[in-house]
Amino acid sequence: MNDNEVLVLDVPAVEEARKTAAVQWGLDPRDVDVKVIEEEKSFFGLLGRKLRVEVRPVAPLVLLRGRNILEKLLLLMDLSVTPEITEEGRLNLSGQDAGIIIGKYGETLKSMEFIVNLIARDVDEGEKIYLDSDGYRQRRELSLQRLALAAARKAVRKGKPTYLEPMTSWERRIVHMTLKENSEVETRSVGETPSRKVVVWPLRSGPSSRRR
């Protein structure tokens, strides 16, 4: 974890350090760990003891902020879904309304991811936050691989380029990777987000002979 994500504070009580650090980082008090590194027997008489403590966020800042924003959004949407930080550094949405939060072809999950990134990364340029919902990404990855292979077969059979639906960069990358080793086709992304899509070209009548 980053060095600037440690605060050293002198406080009369641990709870105060927790609150101070949480405010400074834009987190909840539950999101930080406090470790006492020095206990000073009072020279200040009536003020009692003083503690020197180290405070650290319990996970990367951007993920904690993202999780807190998600909790608030899901509450306002009245959905029974709980966001959790995973070992892979993603935010997983789990619960009985997971299907609603994924949406048709994952479009609601994408919207959620987009909004959370806009809000949580506003202040610091942290890493992008990825959302998942109980293995949705893996299922989507498999279906994108099948889609890519089918598009390649179609492009070769018809001798014409096949255009896929608009996709996010993560989805387009899966299509490109799936067909990378396929010598019969070439893939490219065309258009601009959010309508950027993959085109699968058959190589015989492909872009090499048509390129401007």
Next chain:
Amino acid sequence: MADYRELVDFIVRRLVTDPDKVQVTAENDDRGVISIMIRVAPEDVGRVIGKRGATINAIRLLAKAGAVKENERVDVDIREEE
């Protein structure tokens, strides 16, 4: 029940440079659609709409996802000039 007005208000306030100018209202129109209207400072309108409408569309989809269980119809729009 989902609180569409609060939901949109919460998001928009965190996207703009001037949160004091944010106003979000909810109205039931005669076709039974809950219509959420966003008003922000002129310099923040683009920020809420986003590139090719990406941001306002995402906000719209989240509101609609909140409406699934209650089977309600909700739409979100932004007042572009005032």
